Amino acid sequence: MLNIDWKRTNRSKIAKLIKGESAHWINKNKLLPENFIWQDDYFAVSVSESS
Template sequence: MPFIKVWIHFVWSTKNRIPFMHTREIRQTIFTHIKENAKEKGIYIDFINGYTDHVHCLVSLGIDQSMSKIMQLIKGESAFWINKHGICGEKFEWQDEYFAVSVSESVVDRVRNYIRHQEEHHQKKTFAHEYNEFIEKYDFQKFK
């Protein structure tokens, strides 16, 4: 049996960055559901949090899991569930795109802490600003 540990930091936003998750209660309801649903599907979410218009998620990939399949399962099912239960009061959608970056074992605690403090973080910086920083920091524009 192979032994692997590959950490991925996923970030995705609501469609058109609409602040559907405008209260802490809505966010916690959604994040709890995502984590429970992921567990049922064999996806290990170490930590999940976000703000009004986006989500950060630290995942340990399983041996037969791909990033695209994980995002399809998490985003697709959660949007369906949110709409079915009227969590946001209007039609909810996730943006198609997402970020996914590998995380070294040596900085997992730092990433976990960063994800944990999203609400405070976004009192100082918008998601649009953070988005542009991700593009620049990880040099994503060269892949377009």
Template sequence: MSYIKTYIHFVWSTKNRFPFLDNKELRQKVWYHIKENATEKGIFVDFVNGYSNHCHCLVSLGADQTIQKTMQLIKGESSFWINKNKLCLDKFEWQDEYFAVSVSESMLDKVRNYIKNQEQHHAKQTFEEEYEEFMIKYNFPKE
């Protein structure tokens, strides 16, 4: 029997980084739904949280799961669910793009804590500032 443990930290934003998820109660409802729906689809979401315009999700991929398919299932279904339940005044959409990076087992607690503390983190730094800092730190090309 194969033993596979591949953790991926996903981050994605709302369309045009619009703050659709503008209150804590709404965010918690969405994060809970993402985790519950992922479980139904056989996706193990270790931790999920975010802020008004983005989501962080720590996922342990199974042997037959790809990054692309996992994102398609999580983002597509949650967007559909948010709109079906009229949780936002305007039509809700996630941005097409996303960020995905592997996480070593030794860093899991650090990543979980980072995801857990999104509310406090973004009281000090916007998602845009964090994104820009990340792009510079890892020498990614500008958009």
């Protein structure tokens, strides 16, 4: 389980954690015939409700 302090962790660290944990889970559960590896780059945006 991924436990993140969303308010204190920067976005690049969050992306790194999500990519690492998800790849580990996919490979551990053998969901693909080959080893799963994320690409090095990522893109993130934040969305908020407009008033």
